[in-house]
Amino acid sequence: MIIFFCDYTSSLITGNTARPLTDRLRISREKLAYIVDSTAAPVATMALISTWIGYELGIIGEAFAKIGVEASPYSIFLQSIPYRFYSIFALSLVVIIAVTLRDFGPMYDAEIRTRTTGKVLRDGAVPLAAGDIEEMMPKEGIPYRAVNFIVPIAFLIISTFIGLYWHGVNVGGADPGNILEAIGASDSVLVLIWTSLLSAIVTMIMILVQKLLTFQEAFDTFMAGAKSVFAALVILVFAWALSAVTGELGADSYLVGLVTAAKVPYQLLPLIIFLISCLMAFAMGTSWGTMGIVTPLAIPVAHAVAPHILIPTLASVLTGAIFGDHCSPISDTTILSSTGSGSDHIDHVRTQMPYALLGAAVSAVFGFIPAGFGVPVWISIILGIGALIVFVRFVGKSTHVDLNYIDAKQKVEA
Secondary structure, three states: OOOOOOHHHHHHHHHHHHHHHHHHOOOOHHHHHHHHHHOOHHHHOOOOOOOOHHHHHHHHHHHHHHOOOOOOHHHHHHHHHHHOHHHHHHHHHHHHHHHHOEEOOHHHHHHHHHHHHOOOOOOOOOEOOOOOHHHHOOOOOOOOOOHHHHHHHHHHHHHHHHHHHHHHHHOOOOOOOOHHHHHHHOOHHHHHHHHHHHHHHHHHHHHHHOOOOOHHHHHHHHHHHHHHOHHHHHHHHHHHHHHHHHHHHOHHHHHHHHHHHOOOOHHHHHHHHHHHHHHHHHHHOOHHHHHHHHHHHHHHHHHHHOHHHHHHHHHHHHHHHHHHHHHOOOOHHHHHHHHHHOOEHHHHHHHHHHHHHHHHHHHHHHHHHHHHOOOOHHHHHHHHHHHHHHHHHHHOEEOOOOHHHHHHHHHHHO
16 A cells, blocks of 8 residues: 555556565465555545545536536545545455455455465466576575665656656646646656656666676566566557447447436435446546546536535546456556466456455445445445445355464375
8 A cells, every 4th residue: 555656556566576475475376466456546546645646626627617616626526536435445454354354255265275285376276477587586695785775766756746747847847846737647658657667777777787697697587577567468458449439339329328217216326326437437447537537427417416425426436447447358557467477367367256246335325325325435435344344254264274274284285
């Protein structure tokens, strides 16, 4: 959660950083990918400063201007955060699972497999990270120094913030005195490409100065890392193509039109919009596309039928879109989480889906239905987290295994 400013960066850095540790501690790659994915988009979308903020403020400002409401988009954004039920409950579920060491569904099988056999991947799995992991492992005898991790990562984070601000001001034409506007006006993908390359160069220079590798060895490792993400890039290209085709077909606008034309109780509007956003984001694999399509349609409807549910309805779009970004097999964040964690992509989607569906169900029942009837948001959050705890306690099964006993038993058998 510390790497909050961009879901792409969070997925790749967190997965690659934690993978050697989780492998050693016998935690499945599927579990690592789930944690990485759950702390990427759900965090970035609610962070006070992130690559998401500018886009969200833009669609909020346009939607409220359309209905003639004069208000600060950032103020509205802040008001919507407590109603981002799916994002809040997805993060809460990660903590509950981690603390209780209980899992359910395919994730339970994955964890038991890893803890009892040491296999972090199932037999036949095809991880999106490099198959030739050995190419990027340290040579025998090379000292491990924390500075070689801390400095490049710190450089990446600091240079990304500086790059986002500089690009937003000098290229995007934003007001230099407004940091949030500047970040929103920047091309975050372009900035991340440059800062990632610069961070890799800084890392290489540090390695060469300390004489840990020769230039040829450092360059070969760099190329091995680039090769490791090629499969993910291919999947991303096809995912973007599929998303574009889905949007061009107009199925999204048709779906929204059906619901808005139907006569339903206004108290259920946040719930309905949330479900539409979930389905659309899952099918299209894009949360930004879902936000951009649904928000301009949902806000006028909510303002017309019941202005007091305006903020919950807005939040239902913004957090419903995260559901798809979180678990859709064609979502870029889902793909990058599999890549950073070195997990088989389909295994990641399959094991995470029950958790995502649980978060969505709790959000609907304990979040958006009460919100439509005016129940205070803090009550919904408490009830929702309580429901998650009860579910995990009584449906989940313990994955705690005495690793020392397992190791001793395997040695005896060998």
